[in-house]
Amino acid sequence: MGEVFTGRYELVDLLGAGGMGAVWRVWDHRDATYRAAKVLRQSDSVSLLRFVRESSWRVEHPHVLMPQGRAGEDERVLFTMPVVRGGSLETVIADHGTVDPAWAAIVVDQVLQALAAVHANGIVHRDVKPANILLEPTGSHRPHAWLSDFGIAVSAEDARLTRAHEVVGTRRYQPPEAAAGAEPAPAQDLYAVGLVLRETVGDRPESAALVERLCGPAQDRPSAVEARAGLAAIAWDRSDVEELVEVFEQLPELPDGWAADGPRAGARHAPLRPAAPPQVASPRTPPAPAPPARAGARRAGRRIRPELALAAVLALGGVALLVGAVLAL
Amino acid sequence: MDLQQNREAQRRLYGAPLGELLGGHAARLGLTQARLAALLGVSPPMLSQLMNARRIKIGNPAAAHRLQVLHELAPEVESGAMTLDELVAAVESTHGEDVLTTRTSARTSTRERVGLLQEVFREAASASEHLDAAALLQDEHPRIAELLRVYGAERTADAVAHLESRVSSG
Numbered sequence: 001m002g003e004v005f006t007g008r009y010e011l012v013d014l015l016g017a018g019g020m021g022a023v024w025r026v027w028d029h030r031d032a033t034y035r036a037a038k039v040l041r042q043s044d045s046v047s048l049l050r051f052v053r054e055s056s057w058r059v060e061h062p063h064v065l066m067p068q069g070r071a072g073e074d075e076r077v078l079f080t081m082p083v084v085r086g087g088s089l090e091t092v093i094a095d096h097g098t099v100d101p102a103w104a105a106i107v108v109d110q111v112l113q114a115l116a117a118v119h120a121n122g123i124v125h126r127d128v129k130p131a132n133i134l135l136e137p138t139g140s141h142r143p144h145a146w147l148s149d150f151g152i153a154v155s156a157e158d159a160r161l162t163r164a165h166e167v168v169g170t171r172r173y174q175p176p177e178a179a180a181g182a183e184p185a186p187a188q189d190l191y192a193v194g195l196v197l198r199e200t201v202g203d204r205p206e207s208a209a210l211v212e213r214l215c216g217p218a219q220d221r222p223s224a225v226e227a228r229a230g231l232a233a234i235a236w237d238r239s240d241v242e243e244l245v246e247v248f249e250q251l252p253e254l255p256d257g258w259a260a261d262g263p264r265a266g267a268r269h270a271p272l273r274p275a276a277p278p279q280v281a282s283p284r285t286p287p288a289p290a291p292p293a294r295a296g297a298r299r300a301g302r303r304i305r306p307e308l309a310l311a312a313v314l315a316l317g318g319v320a321l322l323v324g325a326v327l328a329l
Numbered sequence: 330m331d332l333q334q335n336r337e338a339q340r341r342l343y344g345a346p347l348g349e350l351l352g353g354h355a356a357r358l359g360l361t362q363a364r365l366a367a368l369l370g371v372s373p374p375m376l377s378q379l380m381n382a383r384r385i386k387i388g389n390p391a392a393a394h395r396l397q398v399l400h401e402l403a404p405e406v407e408s409g410a411m412t413l414d415e416l417v418a419a420v421e422s423t424h425g426e427d428v429l430t431t432r433t434s435a436r437t438s439t440r441e442r443v444g445l446l447q448e449v450f451r452e453a454a455s456a457s458e459h460l461d462a463a464a465l466l467q468d469e470h471p472r473i474a475e476l477l478r479v480y481g482a483e484r485t486a487d488a489v490a491h492l493e494s495r496v497s498s499g
Contacts (some may be wrong), residue, residue, distance in 0.1 A: 073493060095375040096388035127490065171440075248374035 004029070005078050006071040009037060010263070013255050025083065025251075027269055035068070035080040042075050042197040057150065059121050063114035065134060065146040084146055086137035087250035089200065090130035096245055098202035101222045101236040103245040108197050109134065109231055114147035115193070125153045126184055128192035129173045130199060137249040154184045177218050187218045190227060197231075201299040206234050335382040343396070347387075350379040351396075351455045356402050358413055368420055369395050391423075443488045446480045456482035 003013045009026040015036065016023045026037040057066060067079045089107060090320055092099060118125055127149060136144040171179065176193035178184075194214025201207055210230045214221055223228060257264055334401045336346035343350055353366045366376040369392045378384040387393040398420050405411035450459060459481025463474040 091372050094392070095371050095391055099388075233355055243384065243386065246371060246384075247380075248378075250372055250374065 001190060002027075005076075006035075009035070009071060009078055009080065010143070012258055013252070015252070017241065024078075025254075026078070026080065027258070028080070032262060036083040037078045037080045038067075039076055039078050042072075047199065049193060049221075057121070057153075059117055059123070061114055062119040063110045063144075063146055064117060064155075065148040077291075078146060081148075083251065084134040084136060084148070085249050085251040086135035086247040088131050088135060089133040089145070089196070092135065092212050092245060092247060093130055093200060093251060095248075096243070099200055099245045100238065100241045100242075100243075101201040101204060101206070102238055104197070104200040105231055105234065107135075107143050108193065108200065109146055109228055110145040111193060111196070112224045112228045112231065114145075115186070115189050116228070118153075118176070119224055123150070123153050124186055125150060125189050127173070128196065129187050130196055132325055133196070135247045138247050140244045140246045143245070143247060160304040173200050175218065182218070185218065187221045189216050189220075190224065193224075193227065194221075204237075206236055210234065211299045230301075250276055330383065332382045335385050338385045339382060342386065346382060348382060350400070351376070351380055357407060358416070360429060368417060377432060395420050395423045436499070439489055439492055440485065443480075443485060443492050446492070447485065447488060450477070450481040454481065 004010045007024075008030050009028055012025040012027055014022060015025055022039050024037050024039060026035050027033075028035050059066060061140070063085065065081060067081050070077060070079045072078070113126070115125065125147065128147070132147065134146040134148050135145075138144055173192040173195050175188050178188050191214060194211045197207060197214070199209045210227070213230070214227060232314075241257065254260070311314040336348070337345045339350075351365060354360070355362060360368070362380075363373050364375060366373040367377065369387075371379075371387070371389065371392050375384070379387060387396065399416070402411060402416045402419055406413055406416050454462070459477045463477040463481070466474040466477070479488050482493075
């Protein structure tokens with residue numbers, strides 16, 4: 001049996017290790033579902049404080065991904081998130097180069113919707129970039145993006161965890177005024193959206209004016225809502241688009257001993273390393289007590305149901321960059 | 330989708346169908362598909378689409394460029410003139426400056442490497458502990474003390490500058 005946190009979250013496999021701790025796929029025994037979990041050490045007090053704060057915000061939005069819960073044990077704390085299985089916009093850019101602008105416009109619009117909701121709650125994300133825009137594995141269908149990693153976001157009322165002169169976030173996506181020590185403001189997120197848009201569609205004449213406004217002086221930048229209107233008004237020339245964007249399933253296969261609906265019988269002794277192949281015919285071990293609603297869902301079949309399948313790789317490239325800035329003396 | 334036609338299209342673009350080309354390199358160099366994907370800078374599912382000819386073209390010019398470098402250097406490894414590690418380093422340091430994209434800039438990847446280094450150091454101890462340890466080592470092992478200070482305690486920008494000076498001078 002894998003290590004179990006607070007009797008509820010069982011570590012399944014390591015999805016990645018970033019600057020703010022390791023990210024595991026965990027099995028939530030209470031809700032009978034997989035989640036992504038960042039495991040932090042209590043001694044990482046600054047990161048910890050940020051995550052506690054992050055998980056105290058509640059912005060319910062179809063394109064906003066925030067931590068759902070946390071559990072602490074001994075020296076470590078675990079924060080859970082839904083798992084998103086399609087990688088990030090960074091993955092898509094690496095796979096495709098510049099992408100079909102019509103596809104990109106949908107993703108950027110969803111990010112703007114997310115930012116509109118976040119800003120309306122008085123929160124500035126401060127780290128909008130392709131690696132923090134996660135995607136559902138929608139193949140070549142309509143994309144579904146999630147704005148994630150609110151680890152360095154701030155709210156207006158918050159006591160600042162970061163002094164103004166410290167550089168947080170990913171420098172490349174920061175507007176000049178943030179690097180110069182300006183107070184966090186929603187306009188800074190819009191600057192980053194401008195860069196994301198340009199990086200995703202390339203230097204296209206149709207979007208040049210919008211990118212210029214987004215990346216221009218802070219006082220001239222559109223709000224997230226205004227930028228959505230600007231984006232919607234663009235007529236994209238798709239005549240040079242050769243191939244459709246495809247968002248693949250990026251999550252590694254479950255290790256031996258695990259199935260879409262949880263731990264398998266017969267292999268529970270060593271779920272973290274390769275075990276004997278699961279015996280298909282053997283009955284599955286009933287999981288720890290699950291609420292009735294989920295028990296019904298589990299019986300529905302072996303395929304992952306969409307709502308259970310919000311599994312997630314946290315794009316870690318960016319996370320690794322943060323720690324230095326955050327913990328710098 | 331006519332996979333045979335796609336393979337022919339790949340042959341015209343890359344000299345051979347990608348399954349053959351990449352599969353051959355992977356086998357001869359002893360690279361897994363996951364490692365090959367990471368080396369080229371595409372995701373494993375995308376690599377598999379390309380190798381199965383379900384997709385014809387490598388979309389990211391930087392990845393195409395890395396494939397070209399891999400293709401050029403692979404015989405050197407086979408002949409023993411170059412080690413696999415050297416080839417991997419050469420391919421990874423190909424950032425596609427001479428093609429259209431400058432997306433993976435050298436600066437970004439240095440920062441990422443610095444981030445990982447700092448993470449390793451700071452997993453082990455706090456910044457002040459690193460500074461204490463550096464002070465203890467300063468007289469006997471000044472260069473080790475420097476590493477502890479730079480990656481254990483200094484700001485990222487300084488660590489990036491340090492790594493860049495190492496890489497360019499070394």
